[in-house]
Amino acid sequence: MTIYNDAKGGAQILVVEDDPIQRRLLKNAVERAGYIPHLAENGRVGLEVLKRNSGQINVIVLDLMMPEMNGLEFLEALHVMGTDIPVIVQTGQGGIETVVQAMRAGAFDFVVKPVSPERISSAISNALKLDQREAKARAGRKSRSGAIGFDDIVSSSPAMIRIIDLAQRASQSNIPVVLEGESGVGKELVARAIQAGSDRAGKPFVIVNCGAIPHNLVESILFGHEKGAFTGANERHVGKFMEADGGTLFLDEIGDLPLDVQVKLLRAVQQGEIETVGARMPHKVNVRLISATNKDLIEEVKAGRFREDLYYRLNVFPITMPALRRRKEDIPHLVRVFVERFSAEQKIGHPLGISAGAMALLTAYDWPGNIRQLENAIFRAVVLSQGPELLEADFPQIAAQLPGYLTPDHLALAGDGRRPVPAEGGLSVVPSHERPTLEHPSQETPTPSYASAEGVEFYGPDNIIASTGPSGDVRKLADVEEELIRFALKFYRGQMSQVARKLGIGRSTLYRKLKDYGIDPDDPQKHAA
Numbered sequence: 349m350t351i352y353n354d355a356k357g358g359a360q361i362l363v364v365e366d367d368p369i370q371r372r373l374l375k376n377a378v379e380r381a382g383y384i385p386h387l388a389e390n391g392r393v394g395l396e397v398l399k400r401n402s403g404q405i406n407v408i409v410l411d412l413m414m415p416e417m418n419g420l421e422f423l424e425a426l427h428v429m430g431t432d433i434p435v436i437v438q439t440g441q442g443g444i445e446t447v448v449q450a451m452r453a454g455a456f457d458f459v460v461k462p463v464s465p466e467r468i469s470s471a472i473s474n475a476l477k478l479d480q481r482e483a484k485a486r487a488g489r490k491s492r493s494g495a496i497g498f499d500d501i502v503s504s505s506p507a508m509i510r511i512i513d514l515a516q517r518a519s520q521s522n523i524p525v526v527l528e529g530e531s532g533v534g535k536e537l538v539a540r541a542i543q544a545g546s547d548r549a550g551k552p553f554v555i556v557n558c559g560a561i562p563h564n565l566v567e568s569i570l571f572g573h574e575k576g577a578f579t580g581a582n583e584r585h586v587g588k589f590m591e592a593d594g595g596t597l598f599l600d601e602i603g604d605l606p607l608d609v610q611v612k613l614l615r616a617v618q619q620g621e622i623e624t625v626g627a628r629m630p631h632k633v634n635v636r637l638i639s640a641t642n643k644d645l646i647e648e649v650k651a652g653r654f655r656e657d658l659y660y661r662l663n664v665f666p667i668t669m670p671a672l673r674r675r676k677e678d679i680p681h682l683v684r685v686f687v688e689r690f691s692a693e694q695k696i697g698h699p700l701g702i703s704a705g706a707m708a709l710l711t712a713y714d715w716p717g718n719i720r721q722l723e724n725a726i727f728r729a730v731v732l733s734q735g736p737e738l739l740e741a742d743f744p745q746i747a748a749q750l751p752g753y754l755t756p757d758h759l760a761l762a763g764d765g766r767r768p769v770p771a772e773g774g775l776s777v778v779p780s781h782e783r784p785t786l787e788h789p790s791q792e793t794p795t796p797s798y799a800s801a802e803g804v805e806f807y808g809p810d811n812i813i814a815s816t817g818p819s820g821d822v823r824k825l826a827d828v829e830e831e832l833i834r835f836a837l838k839f840y841r842g843q844m845s846q847v848a849r850k851l852g853i854g855r856s857t858l859y860r861k862l863k864d865y866g867i868d869p870d871d872p873q874k875h876a877a
């Protein structure tokens with residue numbers, strides 16, 4: 349790993365990439381754009397660099413396919429660390445599904461390999477813009493957080509109106525509530541509103557994400573520990589139950605709680621007292637519990653991963669929150685509220701609207717990351733917006749995933765040279781007559797000049813590699829090889845991993861051959877002068 353400290357005053361970019369050639373290319377591109385690169389050959393080293401340079405790194409450029417700790421694991425580790433440095437993921441293999449996973453895991457943008465220096469430079473400059481403005485936006489939102497109530501929950505659909513009604517009733521008592529629903533549907537928001545609408549309003553609202561804490565620390569984090577209770581317990585630690593005393597404890601991802609801690613939680617719920625690790629006596633606590641889960645808890649009980657007695661104790665008042673794709677009526681309302689909120693926060697300086705085409709696009713999409721993903725998409729679009737209204741072009745990642753919205757760039761996203769594959773449960777196939785007809789005339793969506801589905805033969809003129817030259821003699825092996833590589837690059841639209849795999853060679857061998865033959869992967873047909 350190399351660290352460049354000869355600061356030119358530019359932003360600092362961490363490049364996490366296992367392929368030495370790609371790493372070098374990125375380093376050059378980052379330097380050429382005037383930034384300071386930090387290089388790491390895998391996710392583990394990347395985390396070390398981050399820790400060592402805490403607060404210094406502005407943007408991360410991350411490869412998704414890496415040995416040891418892959419890109420998704422790295423994103424997960426960032427989430428656990430509570431770091432929200434914008435991450436640009438690079439994808440070559442795996443195609444759109446991996447990209448969707450990465451965006452879900454919080455990536456800001458993605459680029460498809462091989463990445464041109466211009467593309468990476470513009471992705472970094474967008475991410476930097478976001479980095480600076482988001483810090484302000486977060487500060488703004490945080491100051492409101494204590495006061496979030498039912499009025500802050502956008503609800504147009506019958507399903508959401510019913511949820512608000514249930515939640516309002518739950519807020520009238522101390523009844524334990526379980527909020528069920530996919531990630532990003534608004535469980536925490538509803539939990540906050542319940543607290544704000546209850547007689548505990550103004551008291552602590554403490555959140556514990558049970559899924560994000562290492563198993564060996566859960567007990568101590570929930571119940572606290574005395575000084576010297578175990579090796580390394582150098583200070584007394586007040587647990588989350590004590591912190592929430594008098595208020596509400598929101599246990600997120602409750603299904604991830606280890607079984608041994610579930611026993612202690614059951615005792616706390618049944619007896620209203622907690623046992624601090626290392627303490628002689630239990631403490632009485634007055635805490636209202638709201639739990640949330642994106643798992644089916646009954647299935648977890650059946651599988652023996654969640655205690656049945658605890659399930660019945662916690663699940664007295666279940667509220668199931670449907671995914672956003674099941675209540676699309678909420679989308680336009682949410683979009684307008686977010687556009688208004690973010691343009692005010694970002695001090696856009698003029699009223700910002702949204703075009704009908706963009707609204708149709710956002711409504712057509714299925715939002716696998718639910719409202720969080722929608723909120724982030726709008727935030728990003730508002731930050732980067734230039735005109736009086738947001739257009740479809742401001743949502744390239746969404747458009748790329750909707751059939752009927754493909755542009756030439758988007759087509760290149762499919763990892764296997766075919767049209768992008770919808771993420772599981774991620775997209776609706778919108779019948780053509782219902783598809784929003786936006787500024788995408790059909791000629792903008794090119795018909796691929798090949799049919800690369802496995803097993804489908806291709807008989808186009810491009811597919812003929814001659815075995816004899818103009819003189820009538822057999823051609824040199826190297827010439828044929830060069831031609832085949834150029835063809836493969838074009839055929840697989842520059843997807844290096846795929847080209848290497850299909851040619852039956854390693855990626856580094858491919859890069860070496862590109863160099864030997866002077867082939868530019870961005871423009872494989874161009875011959876060196």
Ligand SMILES: Nc1ncnc2c1ncn2[C@@H]1O[C@H](COP(=O)(O)OP(=O)(O)OP(=O)(O)O)[C@@H](O)[C@H]1O
Pocket residue numbers: 500501502503529530531532533534535536537538600640642682719720723
């Ligand atoms: N109905 C809504 N109106 C306005 N904003 C909403 C609504 N639902 C969710 N949001 C916003 O979407 C984001 C995600 O919501 P929230 O954190 O409550 O989801 P969650 O279900 O708790 O997610 P996770 O399970 O991943 O923790 C938050 O910023 C929240 O304010």
